[in-house]
Each structure stands twice: as C-alpha cells, then as structure tokens.
Amino acid sequence: xxxxxxxxxxxxxxxxxxxxxxxxxxxxxxxxxxxxxxxxxxxxxxxxxxxxxxxxxxxxxxxxxxxxxxxxxxxxxxxxxxxxxxxxxxxxxxxxxxxxxxxxxxxxxxxxxxxxxxxxxxxxxxxxxxxxxxxxxxxxxxxxxxxxxxxxxxxxxxxxxxxxxxxxxxxxxxxxxxxxxxxxxxxxxxxxxxxxxxxxxxxxxxxxxxxxxxxxxxxxxxxxxxxxxxxxxxxxxxxxxxxxxxxxxxxxxxxxxxxxxxxxxxxxxxxxxxxxxxxxxxxxxxxxxxxxxxxxxxxxxxxxxxxxxxxxxxxxxxxxxxxxxxxxxxxxxxxxxxxxxxxxxxxxxxxxxxxxxxxxxxxxxxxxxxxxxxxxxxxxxxxxxxxxxxxxxxxxxxxxxxxxxxxxxxxxxxxxxxxxxxxxxxxxxxxxxxxxxxxxxxxxxxxxxxxxxxxxxxxxxxxxxxxxxxxxxxx
Amino acid sequence: xxxxxxxxxxxxxxxxxxxxxxxxxxxxxxxxxxxxxxxxxxxxxxxxxxxxxxxxxxxxxxxxxxxxxxxxxxxxxxxxxxxxxxxxxxxxxxxxxxxxxxxxxxxxxxxxxxxxxxxxxxxxxxxxxxxxxxxxxxxxxxxxxxxxxxxxxxxxxxxxxxxxxxxxxxxxxxxxxxxxxxxxxxxxxxxxxxxxxxxxxxxxxxxxxxxxxxxxxxxxxxxxxxxxxxxxxxxxxxxxxxxxxxxxxxxxxxxxxxxxxxxxxxxxxxxxxxxxxxxxxxxxxxxxxxxxxxxxxxxxxxxxxxxxxxxxxxxxxxxxxxxxxxxxxxxxxxxxxxxxxxxxxxxxxxxxxxxxxxxxxxxxxxxxxxxxxxxxxxxxxxxxxxxxxxxxxxxxxxxxxxxxxxxxxxxxxxxxxxxxxxxxxxxxxxxxxxxxxxxxxxxxxxxxxxxxxxxxxxxxxxxxxxxxxxxxxxxxxxxxxxxxxxxxxxxxx
Numbered sequence: 001x002x003x004x005x006x007x008x009x010x011x012x013x014x015x016x017x018x019x020x021x022x023x024x025x026x027x028x029x030x031x032x033x034x035x036x037x038x039x040x041x042x043x044x045x046x047x048x049x050x051x052x053x054x055x056x057x058x059x060x061x062x063x064x065x066x067x068x069x070x071x072x073x074x075x076x077x078x079x080x081x082x083x084x085x086x087x088x089x090x091x092x093x094x095x096x097x098x099x100x101x102x103x104x105x106x107x108x109x110x111x112x113x114x115x116x117x118x119x120x121x122x123x124x125x126x127x128x129x130x131x132x133x134x135x136x137x138x139x140x141x142x143x144x145x146x147x148x149x150x151x152x153x154x155x156x157x158x159x160x161x162x163x164x165x166x167x168x169x170x171x172x173x174x175x176x177x178x179x180x181x182x183x184x185x186x187x188x189x190x191x192x193x194x195x196x197x198x199x200x201x202x203x204x205x206x207x208x209x210x211x212x213x214x215x216x217x218x219x220x221x222x223x224x225x226x227x228x229x230x231x232x233x234x235x236x237x238x239x240x241x242x243x244x245x246x247x248x249x250x251x252x253x254x255x256x257x258x259x260x261x262x263x264x265x266x267x268x269x270x271x272x273x274x275x276x277x278x279x280x281x282x283x284x285x286x287x288x289x290x291x292x293x294x295x296x297x298x299x300x301x302x303x304x305x306x307x308x309x310x311x312x313x314x315x316x317x318x319x320x321x322x323x324x325x326x327x328x329x330x331x332x333x334x335x336x337x338x339x340x341x342x343x344x345x346x347x348x349x350x351x352x353x354x355x356x357x358x359x360x361x362x363x364x365x366x367x368x369x370x371x372x373x374x375x376x377x378x379x380x381x382x383x384x385x386x387x388x389x390x391x392x393x394x395x396x397x398x399x400x401x402x403x404x405x406x407x408x409x410x411x412x413x414x415x416x417x418x419x420x421x422x423x424x425x426x427x428x429x430x431x432x433x434x435x436x437x438x439x440x441x442x443x444x445x446x447x448x449x450x451x452x453x454x455x456x457x458x459x460x461x462x463x464x465x466x467x468x469x470x471x472x473x474x475x
Numbered sequence: 476x477x478x479x480x481x482x483x484x485x486x487x488x489x490x491x492x493x494x495x496x497x498x499x500x501x502x503x504x505x506x507x508x509x510x511x512x513x514x515x516x517x518x519x520x521x522x523x524x525x526x527x528x529x530x531x532x533x534x535x536x537x538x539x540x541x542x543x544x545x546x547x548x549x550x551x552x553x554x555x556x557x558x559x560x561x562x563x564x565x566x567x568x569x570x571x572x573x574x575x576x577x578x579x580x581x582x583x584x585x586x587x588x589x590x591x592x593x594x595x596x597x598x599x600x601x602x603x604x605x606x607x608x609x610x611x612x613x614x615x616x617x618x619x620x621x622x623x624x625x626x627x628x629x630x631x632x633x634x635x636x637x638x639x640x641x642x643x644x645x646x647x648x649x650x651x652x653x654x655x656x657x658x659x660x661x662x663x664x665x666x667x668x669x670x671x672x673x674x675x676x677x678x679x680x681x682x683x684x685x686x687x688x689x690x691x692x693x694x695x696x697x698x699x700x701x702x703x704x705x706x707x708x709x710x711x712x713x714x715x716x717x718x719x720x721x722x723x724x725x726x727x728x729x730x731x732x733x734x735x736x737x738x739x740x741x742x743x744x745x746x747x748x749x750x751x752x753x754x755x756x757x758x759x760x761x762x763x764x765x766x767x768x769x770x771x772x773x774x775x776x777x778x779x780x781x782x783x784x785x786x787x788x789x790x791x792x793x794x795x796x797x798x799x800x801x802x803x804x805x806x807x808x809x810x811x812x813x814x815x816x817x818x819x820x821x822x823x824x825x826x827x828x829x830x831x832x833x834x835x836x837x838x839x840x841x842x843x844x845x846x847x848x849x850x851x852x853x854x855x856x857x858x859x860x861x862x863x864x865x866x867x868x869x870x871x872x873x874x875x876x877x878x879x880x881x882x883x884x885x886x887x888x889x890x891x892x893x894x895x896x897x898x899x900x901x902x903x904x905x906x907x908x909x910x911x912x913x914x915x916x917x918x919x920x921x922x923x924x925x926x927x928x929x930x931x932x933x934x935x936x937x938x939x940x941x942x943x944x945x946x947x948x949x950x951x952x953x954x955x956x957x958x959x960x961x962x963x964x965x966x967x968x
Contacts, residue, residue: 356587371623376649377616386612386656393660401660405653412649416626416642424630424638454616458547 354427
C-alpha cells in the first residue's frame, strides 16, 4: 500500500480516540505515549518507501520522496513536541487526552498537505490541519489569552481560507481543472499567460503567506504565539511551518514553474518585508514568545529567498535550512517550557537573568542555540544561511543578499540580547528551571547538533539534493 | 623530515585542553586545576607553533604545511590549512600572547575562572585557524567565530559599561564581516573555487573589483580599525578585562591588516590602486586626529586604545603603498604593536589591580613605589614612540620610507604622528610614574610578583629583539610578498 503511513496514523488515531474515555488515571500521559508510538510506526513505514514515486487516487495525491521527506520532518518535530508535552509540567487544563489526539489529527492534515497534487485535496488537507490548530491554540480553557489567541487565529485562518478558495476558483474557471498537471499543461500550451491566472496565483500566494506568517501577512503571529500555551506555540512554530513551506515549494515549482518571472518578484517582496519586519519588530520585545514569533518571520523571509531562483539548489538549501531551523526552534521552546517560577510558566526575557549561576549547563546550551539562530559560524545556523546566500548570489540578486545579511545583523542583536541576559545580568529571582533530566539531555543533544553540523554539511546536502531532484522530476 | 600535520594540531590541541578545563573540578578554591590545564595547553601550543619558523622554507613564496580536508564533496570547496610568510609570524604571535595571558591570569582570582580560561583557549584555536585558513570559507568561519568568545569575555568579565561595549563590538564587527561573506560567495560563484592560492591566478574586471574591494574593506576597516570606523575600539578596550584588551589589541586588530594584505591587495590590485588615495586620506586622519584625542584622555586604557588607532594608520599606509618596504613596515608594525600594546595593557592591568583605578590624574610618582614596573613601562613607552632600537621604530621607519616614495605630502603629514605619539606617551609616563608621589597613593604596595615579571620580561625581550634584528621576521615574509609587490607598478601616482 502506497498511502500506508497516512492509513496507519488515521486508524491509530481513531483507535486512540475510542479507548481514551476508558482510561482513568493519567489518561493524557497514556494516550500521549501511545501517540508517540504511533508516530514512530508511521515514520518507519515512510522510511521504508521513501524512494517511491506514484500518483494515487487519480492524481489527487502524489507520493514522491520530496513529500515523504517532509512528512518525516513533520512527524519528527510533531513527535518531539509531543514528547516535550509528556516530560514537562503544565497547567492542569492541558492535561487532557484530547491534546495528543488533536496534535495527531493535525499531523495527519499536514501529511496530506505535502502530498496533495490537486487544489481541491490541498484545500481540504490545509483545512484539516488548520482546524486542529485552532483548537490547540485555545486549549487552555480558563486562560483568557489563550481563548483570545484562538479567536484571532481562527479569524485570520478563515480569511486565508476564503482567499485560497477564491484564487483556486479563478484558476479552475480558466483551466477547467484543479489538477496540478492540468494547470501545468495549460500554461505550457498557452503562448501568453492570461492575467486571471496570475491573479489567481497571487491570491493563493497571499493565503499561504498568511499561514506561513510571511510579512506583510504576519500580524497574527506575535499575538497567537504569545497567547497560546507554550507547548502549542512550540508546535505551531515548527511542524505546520514545514508543511506549508512544502506546499508553497510544490505549488511554485511544479504547476506554476512556467511563470517564475511573475511569482519570483512577489516572493522577493515577501522575503524582503519578512526579513525587515522580523528583525526590526523583535528589537523592543520583552517576552521571549513574542520575540520568537518575529524570529520565525525573519527566518521565513530568509528561506523564501532560496525559492526565488526556483532551482534545485534553492530547494536543497531551503530543505537544509528547514531542518536546522527546526532544531534551533525546538531547543529554544523546550527551554521556555521549562522556565517556571512557583509552578507558573514565565516567559519574559528578564527572567533569564543570571541563568548561568543556577544552571550553567543549560545556560551554555541555550547560548549555543541562540548564537546559532543568529547565524554566527561555526554553528548550524550559519550553514543554512550560507547555503541560501550562495543560491541568491548565484542568481545575481546582490541587493537581496545585502538586505539579507544586514537584517541578519539586526536580528543578531536580539539573539545576543538574550545571551546577555543569561550571562551578564545579575539574577533577579531564581527560576526553578529544568527539574527533569530528559529535558536537560534533549537540550544538550540539540546544542550538540548545532555545534557539529559544520563538520558534515555534505550529509545534509546529499539528502536534500536527492529530494529536490524528485520534485523536479515532475517537470 | 617527518611530515607533521602541525596546523591541525595547533587548532585541535586547544580544543582538547578546553575539555580538560571544562571538566576540572568546580569547587576548587582557586581553580588551580583549570589554571594548570590552561598553562599546559598554552605552553605546549606555543612550543609546537615554534615548529613553524624552524621548519619554514624561506625560499618558497607559496603556502607550506598544507593540510586539506574534505568538507563539502567538491574538489573546489575544501577545508584547507596552510601558512606562508605573511601569516606565519601572526600564528606565533597569537600562541605567544595567549600563553602570556594565561601566565598573567594564573595568580588572579576572578568569578567563574574556568569559563574565563576556557574562552581564551577557545580564542587561541580560532585565532590560529583564522591565520592558517587558506580557503575563503574556512577563513570566514574562523574569522567570525572569534566574536563569540570575545563577546563573552568583554560582556562577562568587563567593567561597568561592559554590556554596551560588548554589543558595540559584536554588532560593528558583524556588520562588516557579513558584507565580506557576500563577496566571498561571489568569488566562489565566479571562479568555482575558494582556494586562496588558486584565486590568485584570476583577474577580475575593474568595476567588479571595486565592489568586492569595498565589501572586504567594510570587514577589515572595522576590524583594524580605521577612522571613522574605530568608535567601538575605545569602548571595548576600556571595558574589557586586562587580558581581553591584550588579545584585542595584540591580535584581533591585526586580523584587519592581515585581511587587507591577503585579500584586498592580493586579489584586487586595480581596485587597490584606485582606492589608495582614499586609504591614505583615512590613514592620515587616523594618525593625526586620534593622536590628538589620545593626548587629552584621562583614562590610561582609552589613551592606549586611541594610540592603537593611530598606529594602525601607519599599517594601512604601509600596506597600500604596495611596495616591499611598505609591506615589510606594515607587518613589522603590526607584530610590534601587537607586542607593545599588549605589554602596555598588561602594565595598566597590574596598576589597576593594585589601585582599582585607571585615571591618569590619580597617580604620580609611581616609580618610587614600584620601580621595577616603571622600568618595564619605560621600555614599552619607548617602543610605542618608535624609539630606535625598539621594534616600533622599524615599523614606522619602513612605512614612512615607502610612503615617501609614493607621496611626499602624505609622508610629511603622517610623520607628525611620530611626534604626537611621543607627546602622549611621554606625558602619560610623566604623569603616572614621575614627579612627586600623589597623596592618593598609600604607602603599602605589592611589588611585581613573579608572574608579572615573567610576562613583562618576555615582552621587553621581544621588543628589543625585533628592534635590533628585524630580519627575524622579514626574512620569512620577503618571498611571499614578492608576488604581491609584482602586481603593482613602481609609481602609482
């Protein structure tokens, strides 16, 4: 069976849903661990068939190694977040079995997203994952901020849905099909591309930008990141970003690859605004979660740059950047999850002050990850930035490269501001931080990974090059 | 002769020492364990680095001791290490100064001593890496990595305004070097290789050279630093701990000059000729203007910091004169300034440890209290002035001679810098060490202890050695510089 991974995950999800009411004690942990097992099984079945290429359900979905690879990343980051959920203490309202289940169903949605080969199936799977995310964001029922963030996310998300539908209907009206290959063929046959098609594409691009939080469609991001429970913020800043980026790459490279001249400019604008807003917006933030929201916007802008030339090298660089971004982001969020004072989560930057005194090892790990995010060599973040810049300079977009490096210097300011709080400031009140050994071990692993990527970049290059190749096989 | 992979060893040995330092016992009273590990690491690294000058073939202009590692699966992008006559002296200087720093730290007490030593040992690895990288990307990686330990040293162990200075240092240097990154990537895209040795064979059209030159200039002008990009330096020096200032003035500034010779001058000859008047202009301003600023400083460290900018002005003059004397002068000036400014900062650190202040007006007649230190300080002061017989003289003399062959006017104006240097240094010496004893100074004062004496003695010997026999350095650099000089016409203007 070619869609075995999705089937395993969906059936397992239903099974867990059925048994969850019958477990009395600590049901959220039990379901959580079963969910992890399920994710592991799914990954196994993906790895088994990673080089298979096939269209299924009459072209509704496509199974290729690009999609399979993204599914793996999505599941790994989803699984890690689920693991964080299990090992870290939370607010009582989060300790419900439904949490893991909703995470699972949104993972299913993401898996379908990256293998969608039709505007219709793409739309349905985006909705599946988004609806699950709306629930997750407003999961802390008693917390007003969480509910507010949920509503905000839902309103913006629905807007994005409408825009997506409108864009697809324009394209459908013109092409007469929603299938990606029909759209592609239509454009190849047409001597000059009708304006309506480009407008349709712009609508779809705007909708996806809303999802991926690329500026100027980023307004919801800081609020939702801040309001949502931290574990949910960790989730929405990782797995869905990968999935939506996968969709964006697939859409732009395959069906709309013919009109690269038109969307290239749009992506340049998106990436420049994202980098500028992502770096300037974070300077005055005092809350780590809000700061991470802007950091995400900045990183997204950087990755969008790699898409501009629409080449294999670009996609390779983006895939590597995505992996490195995930490890950095998950590391920081694992740390934020452990920032507690008197059993209450705190997220202000000044709460980090003097961390090196109480937790020297953790302080060192976090500092490594933050320097890596700032893109200082020899850490992992630099490798990602180098590969993307390489692609950009290769296509002679020097102004873009200059803007990118200058904004990354501004971004470096707020990362090293956190390092400053950790090492240079005197502690105000002590955090009772990182009481469990699993978190410590994971933090050490994340920072070790960030330290050592520079020694074997070729491994990631080979991996990503092979998946980028599979994407271009369609053309 | 056995083929020892000396450069990888020089880079990796500190990393192994770093592990020992980090694993040493935390509850140790004076962190003796970590200090001992640091001493062993730096001593052995210094002795190993002496392998380079003794086995160096002076006739070969190309890179020697080349070691190359696969990094990306590509023949053109490798992790390559090697030295030529230009970089070899700097490697020895780095290991030498780090060793002195560790010796100087030994008797001290500081918060979190383990991390302090670890930062310096890590710096040693990165510094050797920067000077020995002969591949653009590996150079850039080492060059930038230095920011991390240096940021922590200034920000964690520095003075009152340490945070501000640490930011300023970090962001100024970063903004310069990211532009260089784009230039490096461009060179890679253009020629498909990042090997410095192979890039020397290519020539670029003039208008591209200009842009690349500016990108490299942005990075090195901030690092060296040239006027008007120097404003981070006084702040960083004043706030950094003594050993941090030593490394900053002693080696980090030299990265700028080294980069100018290695990249701007070697790769981009047409643009270098084009920009020579511009460089002369900035250098002359740096020499005259910052010397005047140095005269009115009230903080000893700030005075030395401004004098560094002025001295580096001579270095840039020498480099962009692009003849043999100029380049020789620039390299000797860099090495000698590395030793002299390090020595002055050590001295000021010792004074600060005794009186907890760096205010010049606080002192007076110190020579009657600590006669040994006043002796050493005099040697270093004379070195900084460029007194004949000291290494400073060789550097300034050669530089001015080469500038004279290019432009009489520039040589005329910049030679005033020598007089101004004498003014501010002698004034400093007079105010602090001579005259009646200031009433602030109490009677009981610790004399120089053995670690300080070792440090000062080693530095004084180096100053005199280079001053008397500059060929110690110049004999190594000549053949490598020949290639660069041959790119430039005898008369530029």
